[in-house]
Amino acid sequence: xxxxxxxxDRALLAAGEASRLVEVRTLxxxxxxxxxxxxxxxxxxxxxxxxxxxxxxxxxxxAPLPASVLVALxxxxxxxxxxxxxxxxxxxxxxxAWSAYLVLTALWGSxxxxxxxxxxTVLVGLVLVLGPVxxxxxxxxxxxxxxxxxxxxxxxxxxxxxxxxxxxxxLRVSGISWVTSDNMRWVMLQGTSPFGDGxxxxxxxxxxxxxxxxxxxxxxxxxxxVWLAVRVARIPFAVSVAVMHTSIWAFLxxxxxxxxxxxxxxxxxxxxxxxxxLLDVRARHVPTILGISHPARRTGTPAPTTVGV
Amino acid sequence: xxxxxxxxxxxxxxRRARVRARVVTYGLVGVxxxxxxxxxxxxPLTSFHLFSAVRTGTSVGLELVAVADDGSRAPxxxxxxxxxxxxxxxxxxxxxxATPADQRRMVAAWLDAAHVDPADVSAVRLxxxxxxxxxxxxxxxxxxxxxxxxxx
Numbered sequence: 001x002x003x004x005x006x007x008x009d010r011a012l013l014a015a016g017e018a019s020r021l022v023e024v025r026t027l028x029x030x031x032x033x034x035x036x037x038x039x040x041x042x043x044x045x046x047x048x049x050x051x052x053x054x055x056x057x058x059x060x061x062x063a064p065l066p067a068s069v070l071v072a073l074x075x076x077x078x079x080x081x082x083x084x085x086x087x088x089x090x091x092x093x094x095x096x097a098w099s100a101y102l103v104l105t106a107l108w109g110s111x112x113x114x115x116x117x118x119x120x121t122v123l124v125g126l127v128l129v130l131g132p133v134x135x136x137x138x139x140x141x142x143x144x145x146x147x148x149x150x151x152x153x154x155x156x157x158x159x160x161x162x163x164x165x166x167x168x169x170x171l172r173v174s175g176i177s178w179v180t181s182d183n184m185r186w187v188m189l190q191g192t193s194p195f196g197d198g199x200x201x202x203x204x205x206x207x208x209x210x211x212x213x214x215x216x217x218x219x220x221x222x223x224x225x226v227w228l229a230v231r232v233a234r235i236p237f238a239v240s241v242a243v244m245h246t247s248i249w250a251f252l253x254x255x256x257x258x259x260x261x262x263x264x265x266x267x268x269x270x271x272x273x274x275x276x277x278l279l280d281v282r283a284r285h286v287p288t289i290l291g292i293s294h295p296a297r298r299t300g301t302p303a304p305t306t307v308g309v
Numbered sequence: 310x311x312x313x314x315x316x317x318x319x320x321x322x323x324r325r326a327r328v329r330a331r332v333v334t335y336g337l338v339g340v341x342x343x344x345x346x347x348x349x350x351x352x353p354l355t356s357f358h359l360f361s362a363v364r365t366g367t368s369v370g371l372e373l374v375a376v377a378d379d380g381s382r383a384p385x386x387x388x389x390x391x392x393x394x395x396x397x398x399x400x401x402x403x404x405x406x407a408t409p410a411d412q413r414r415m416v417a418a419w420l421d422a423a424h425v426d427p428a429d430v431s432a433v434r435l436x437x438x439x440x441x442x443x444x445x446x447x448x449x450x451x452x453x454x455x456x457x458x459x460x461x
Contacts (some may be wrong), residue, residue, distance in 0.1 A: 012334055013327055043393040050414040051397045056352035106352060111401030114350045122353045123337070132326075150330035154337070161338050165345040173361040186364035189446040201446055214341040278381045 014150020018134035018142035023279045024152045025128050027265035032101045033081035041074050042067035044107045058106035075102045091133040098125040121262045127154045155266045161224040167221030184210035191252030234271030238264045366442040371401040376432045385423045395423040404435050405457040412459045427461045434458045
């Protein structure tokens with residue numbers, strides 16, 4: 001047991017590439033920016049205080065906040081995301097973007113039930129808020145270091161724990177009957193599919209398929225730590241998560257796109273081989289997609305060999 | 310956590326970096342685990358109960374019904390195009406425990422969210438509705454009971 005703990009600790013503290021951390025921060029910032037940009041946050045101002053629940057860490061805020069304050073938060077958050085993506089003031093930019101996102105999503109969800117749609121993005125963003133930021137680009141190649149390695153791995157750990165407990169709670173509350181009973185059939189029949197009731201009813205009433213879908217979802221959730229611990233399994237996990245949440249949207253109409261994008265923002269860069277960049281964030285202002293970086297050629301010095309992310 | 314390769318050992322991280330990494334990673338993971346096991350629901354800390362209960366062919370829900378002076382009844386349907394107000398339906402269950410003044414304020418807000426003129430309503434009833442599904446999965450109302458009534 002202690003050997004496992006030591007192994008996990010050693011893996012957490014292994015040196016990592018600064019450019020990989022910049023990639024993850026940039027992609028998570030883009031997810032936050034997408035969420036900030038695609039909602040009319042002024043709708044929160046329509047909810048009177050008497051219908052505003054004290055369910056979040058932001059419940060100390062007066063309700064309702066004026067629409068002008070909500071728009072100011074949205075604009076500040078989007079401007080901060082732009083700073084992160086451009087590589088200007090990346091620390092302050094990320095803190096402002098995440099804080100604006102935290103406040104707005106907390107207010108949005110203060111309606112009587114804890115909303116999970118943005119929880120994963122907020123938690124992963126918190127890791128990156130609390131982690132270090134590599135020096136600005138233009139200062140030459142930043143040597144690999146434990147400081148750049150642990151934040152993306154901590155983000156992976158948070159994702160793994162969140163998915164694991166989504167599965168664990170199903171087993172704690174319902175046991176294996178969550179899979180073996182007609183549970184998933186009834187879940188589907190109580191949902192609101194964007195494709196209409198006919199689609200949901202057709203799938204829900206097929207023999208075995210609802211239980212197979214339930215088994216697949218539960219297995220994926222419970223095995224998340226294993227998928228995310230192994231580099232080559234991280235991208236397949238991101239794809240599997242996308243398939244699961246897309247099916248939830250298709251059958252139930254629930255939007256968990258922020259979970260899909262957050263998993264992709266962390267697991268895909270960390271699933272790539274060392275040296276293969278998803279975003280060439282170190283050398284150029286405008287990120288390019290999937291380029292091979294050649295740090296030795298660019299800097300004229302050999303790249304150190306370390307345990308990579 | 311990570312795949313490893315046969316490479317020379319990396320420089321040992323300095324103490325401050327190690328402490329920061331451990332405090333943030335193990336601290337956050339620990340808080341998530343304790344929050345989930347203790348069923349804490351203070352967003353973004355949550356117990357991650359997503360569809361964890363087994364669903365069956367019976368369901369129970371709460372509905373608001375507006376009653377006019379002539380006794381006619383109409384369901385109070387919160388505007389589905391307003392994603393913030395429509396989710397306040399999760400608070401229907403808080404109505405019986407609220408003070409009379411808050412009950413009137415809540416009902417007035419829900420009538421407004423449903424685009425119903427309070428002048429046309431003599432009472433708003435909170436009702437518990439039991440439904441059963443037939444073998445084809447089509448839901449039918451089985452029973453309905455009054456939970457509380459509020460005069461706006």
